[in-house]
Amino acid sequence: RKEVEQDPGPFNVPEGATVAFNCTYSNSASQSFFWYRQDCRKEPKLLMSVYSSGNEDGRFTAQLNRASQYISLLIRDSKLSDSATYLCVVRFTGGGNKLTFGTGTQLKVEL
Amino acid sequence: DTGVSQDPRHKITKRGQNVTFRCDPISEHNRLYWYRQTLGQGPEFLTYFQNEAQLEKSRLLSDRFSAERPKGSFSTLEIQRTEQGDSAMYLCASSLVSGENEKLFFGSGTQLSVL
Numbered sequence: 125r126k127e128v129e130q131d132p133g134p135f136n137v138p139e140g141a142t143v144a145f146n147c148t149y150s151n152s153a154s155q156s157f158f159w160y161r162q163d164c165r166k167e168p169k170l171l172m173s174v175y176s177s178g179n180e181d182g183r184f185t186a187q188l189n190r191a192s193q194y195i196s197l198l199i200r201d202s203k204l205s206d207s208a209t210y211l212c213v214v215r216f217t218g219g220g221n222k223l224t225f226g227t228g229t230q231l232k233v234e235l
Numbered sequence: 236d237t238g239v240s241q242d243p244r245h246k247i248t249k250r251g252q253n254v255t256f257r258c259d260p261i262s263e264h265n266r267l268y269w270y271r272q273t274l275g276q277g278p279e280f281l282t283y284f285q286n287e288a289q290l291e292k293s294r295l296l297s298d299r300f301s302a303e304r305p306k307g308s309f310s311t312l313e314i315q316r317t318e319q320g321d322s323a324m325y326l327c328a329s330s331l332v333s334g335e336n337e338k339l340f341f342g343s344g345t346q347l348s349v350l
Contacts, residue, residue: 132275156337167326167341168278211277215337222268222291223339225277 125150128214128226136232141202145229147195147212156215157188159197162228163208171197171210202233237261239342241327247348248317255313256345260329267310268339269302270326278326284310317349 130147137143149157157174172179174186174195185198195212212226240259248254260267265286270278281300282292287307299317304310314321324346328339 128277130277160339167343168339169341170338173336221266221285221332221337222280222283223337224280225270227275227277 126226127151127216127224128212130212130226130229132227132229134230134232136234137202139202139204139233139235141233142198142200143202143231144199145197145210147226149193149195149214151214151216152193153217154193154214155217157195158213158223159186160211160213160225161208162211168211168225199231202231204233204235207231207233239327239329239340241342241345243345244343245346245348247350249350250317250319252317253313253315254317254347255311256325258310258312258327258342260308260310260327261340262308264329264331264340265307266330266332266337267304268328268330269310269312270328272324272326272344281312314347319349322347322349
């Protein structure tokens with residue numbers, strides 16, 4: 125089983141739709157959580173950190189459920205420019221300091 | 236440009252040859268990572284440095300891979316006796332750690348093709 129798992133998609137949604145991605149992680153002693161965004165043929169870039177109480181940044185909302193070991197990302201009023209791959213990233217306690225990436229979920233927002 | 240830079244952008248080599256990639260991190264960043272990414276997969280951790288010290292190396296990394304960061308600034312990743320399975324995008328990232336928050340800044344990567 126992979127340490128960080130995501131549904132690869134693609135998720136094809138119309139502009140203006142709300143879309144949610146889930147990510148599960150295997151190590152219950154996990155420390156820090158992030159969502160990165162990667163555009164086609166580009167490098168990953170930090171989208172947002174995920175805090176225990178949940179956090180919001182504009183149209184983006186991140187949630188953490190430690191009991192069920194999953195992280196979610198909600199995108200409201202999706203734009204064409206949101207089309208990208210969204211990578212779930214976890215730092216595990218006792219796993220050194222490396223950040224472990226999921227395989228990513230591809231989002232395509234269409235007219 | 237004050238971002239992370241990687242050189243070369245593309246490298247085509249024949250199986251069995253050695254290749255070396257360079258990464259120049261953001262100047263004040265103390266941590267430097269190497270990741271590898273293949274199509275349809277997320278970045279896979281290879282190794283990372285805190286200043287000049289190599290603190291962790293993936294168990295998946297064979298002895299053919301070696302990385303250095305001699306003065307705590309730029310880093311090199313060398314692959315000896317390349318194999319076709321080494322073909323991938325090699326990404327370098329740097330960060331300035333502050334508590335538990337760590338934002339990685341990635342370079343554009345070096346695309347390796349082993350023929």
